[in-house]
Amino acid sequence: MDKPVNQANIDRWNGFTDVYSTARPVPPAILKQSIMLYAPAPQVVVDLGSGTGLSTQIWQGTAAQIIGIEPNDDMRAAALPGENIEYRAGYSNETGLPDACADIVTISQAFHWMDIDSTLEEVWRILKPGGVLAVYDCDWPPAVHWQVEQAFAALHHQCLQLDKPRGVVQHEKSSYIRRFREFGKFGFVREIVCHSAEVCTPQRMIDLALSQGAVQDARKEDAALQSAIDAFCDVVRTHCSAQFEIIFSYRLRLGMK
Numbered sequence: 001m002d003k004p005v006n007q008a009n010i011d012r013w014n015g016f017t018d019v020y021s022t023a024r025p026v027p028p029a030i031l032k033q034s035i036m037l038y039a040p041a042p043q044v045v046v047d048l049g050s051g052t053g054l055s056t057q058i059w060q061g062t063a064a065q066i067i068g069i070e071p072n073d074d075m076r077a078a079a080l081p082g083e084n085i086e087y088r089a090g091y092s093n094e095t096g097l098p099d100a101c102a103d104i105v106t107i108s109q110a111f112h113w114m115d116i117d118s119t120l121e122e123v124w125r126i127l128k129p130g131g132v133l134a135v136y137d138c139d140w141p142p143a144v145h146w147q148v149e150q151a152f153a154a155l156h157h158q159c160l161q162l163d164k165p166r167g168v169v170q171h172e173k174s175s176y177i178r179r180f181r182e183f184g185k186f187g188f189v190r191e192i193v194c195h196s197a198e199v200c201t202p203q204r205m206i207d208l209a210l211s212q213g214a215v216q217d218a219r220k221e222d223a224a225l226q227s228a229i230d231a232f233c234d235v236v237r238t239h240c241s242a243q244f245e246i247i248f249s250y251r252l253r254l255g256m257k
Helices: 007-011 017-023 029-036 073-077 116-126 146-166 173-183 202-210 213-221 223-239
Strands: 044-048 065-069 085-088 102-108 127-138 188-200 244-256
Touching: 017 073, 017 202, 029 127, 029 188, 029 244, 044 116, 102 116, 116 127, 116 173, 127 173, 146 202, 146 213, 146 223, 173 188, 173 244, 202 213, 202 223, 213 223
Parallel strands: 044 065, 044 102, 065 085, 102 127
Antiparallel strands: 127 244, 188 244
């Protein structure tokens, strides 16, 4: 392949599709509603970096054809089936799709792992005139309890330090709007912020931490990390009841062709 792909970014998602699928949030309805303000009647939706299909399945009943593009074999094999949904092996910058085929291209919690310049070129190629690119992420951790959030952040930071030597590269999410504008081809660019409340359990909160690629990579590198994970679990069980509410904050970045 002559386009830049970081294999370490892809391989880091091996081996934990079960915890990923059960713990990660399904994109809330408000995200889909926001995107459809700019593309109200999509026939074809392409979801790049579709993972286990959490962000792909939300388009059932809305689009006639839904295509998830995912380079990681483990994630794609575990992808959720659905009506009019097809999952294909591919990259964000080499989808194998025809020109001008998509009304909407979505990238959920994955754009920071992709090569941005070549991905934007590929998205521009496959979008129909008037089509929309929608890149969105939730903030980590969700709002729950300050001590749980503090412990979550500390565990994630510790894992990131172990993750660096593996050659993983990620981009700063706050740069997306600037990168959209620097791309120079979108006729309209904007950012929308929204929130979603969900019911959670202590085990799901623990699994949300374990669904982070940095945590999984670090566990492979350092068995001693388990003590830090156990400490985080203790904080969750101390401060969280059997069921409690968490709030995810989402940042949606839009570019229109």
